[in-house]
Amino acid sequence: MTDSPGIVVTGASGRMGQMLIRTIQDSSKARLVGAVEREGHAWIGQDIGAAMGGPETGVTVTDDPLEAFASAQAVIDFTSPAATVAFAGLAAQARAVHVIGTTGMTDEDLARIHVAARHATIIRAGNMSLGVNLLVQLTKQVAAALDEDYDIEIIEAHHNQKVDAPSGTALMLGEAAADGRGVDLGAVSDRGRDGITGKRERGHIGFTAIRGGDIVGEHDVLFAAAGERITLRHVASDRAVFARGALKAALWGLGRKPGEYDMLDVLGLK
Ligand SMILES: NC(=O)C1=CN([C@@H]2O[C@H](COP(=O)(O)OP(=O)(O)OC[C@H]3O[C@@H](n4cnc5c(N)ncnc54)[C@H](O)[C@@H]3O)[C@@H](O)[C@H]2O)C=CC1
Numbered sequence: 001m002t003d004s005p006g007i008v009v010t011g012a013s014g015r016m017g018q019m020l021i022r023t024i025q026d027s028s029k030a031r032l033v034g035a036v037e038r039e040g041h042a043w044i045g046q047d048i049g050a051a052m053g054g055p056e057t058g059v060t061v062t063d064d065p066l067e068a069f070a071s072a073q074a075v076i077d078f079t080s081p082a083a084t085v086a087f088a089g090l091a092a093q094a095r096a097v098h099v100i101g102t103t104g105m106t107d108e109d110l111a112r113i114h115v116a117a118r119h120a121t122i123i124r125a126g127n128m129s130l131g132v133n134l135l136v137q138l139t140k141q142v143a144a145a146l147d148e149d150y151d152i153e154i155i156e157a158h159h160n161q162k163v164d165a166p167s168g169t170a171l172m173l174g175e176a177a178a179d180g181r182g183v184d185l186g187a188v189s190d191r192g193r194d195g196i197t198g199k200r201e202r203g204h205i206g207f208t209a210i211r212g213g214d215i216v217g218e219h220d221v222l223f224a225a226a227g228e229r230i231t232l233r234h235v236a237s238d239r240a241v242f243a244r245g246a247l248k249a250a251l252w253g254l255g256r257k258p259g260e261y262d263m264l265d266v267l268g269l270k
């Protein structure tokens with residue numbers, strides 16, 4: 001009998017890291033072979049299960065990503081943009097599938113991921129849940145069906161520890177709306193309105209970010225016209241939806257040729 005694919009989780013102590021570790025351990029399709037944290041983190045050298053307050057797993061938290069990646073078929077990475085760019089090069093070297101959930105990346109970061117994807121299978125999405133990826137497709141369809149009499153606004157809400165705005169998901173939804181309308185998001189996006197902004201520009205796509213408490217992740221796409229409004233909404237109430245999607249992506253990526261993929265590829269929604 002062959003072993004199930006070995007997966008390394010980076011950012012192992014984080015909100016998503018811990019959720020991913022539980023999801024992999026509960027799965028019969030994959031096994032946890034590594035847990036990576038940043039240098040100097042208090043969990044380095046400890047068993048990941050024990051550090052999380054549960055039973056031992058036999059996997060020790062390390063700050064040496066390349067050594068961890070060398071024994072894995074896939075890396076699941078929900079960390080920070082700087083860490084993710086570095087991990088993309090290392091995962092390519094180790095020939096491991098790299099699943100990227102990290103958001104807040106700059107164009108420069110994305111260009112470096114693109115270079116790594118020449119030699120590696122990279123699956124990246126600002127949101128790994130099935131529901132949001134369906135919402136992306138619905139947003140594109142509705143935006144294509146309506147003209148610019150319908151103002152598009154994207155409203156997102158997250159917990160008070162989130163460091164980037166708009167969320168990766170909001171940007172995915174904005175891209176989908178712009179795509180549906182056949183326009184370039186960069187040319188029409190309104191972000192961070194404040195002060196005497198002037199009237200709303202016809203055809204623009206607006207973004208609003210709410211931060212508070214322990215909100216897991218909520219996204220509304222509002223199409224507002226004179227006399228009617230349509231709202232498409234997704235509410236995530238459990239981070240498990242992102243972790244399950246990420247694990248699905250890692251398994252889907254095994255044996256795929258190098259390149260950049262997203263969750264629409266994984267879910268067959270393109
Ligand atoms: N695509 C998706 O479906 C989702 C994406 N996210 C994104 O995932 C990222 C992480 O989110 P959270 O888990 O909430 O954050 P968090 O702050 O709880 O966890 C991040 C972890 O990464 C670790 N880390 C940072 N630099 C590192 C390095 N160089 N090496 C190893 N570990 C390193 C930190 O120590 C921390 O434990 C964010 O960008 C967030 O927006 C979060 C949820 C879903």
Ligand SMILES: O=C(O)C1=N[C@H](C(=O)O)C[C@H](O)C1
Pocket residue numbers: 103126127158162166167168169170216217218
């Ligand atoms: O930071 C988070 O928590 C989340 N980040 C992702 C994003 O930026 O859209 C996905 C999800 O909404 C949770």
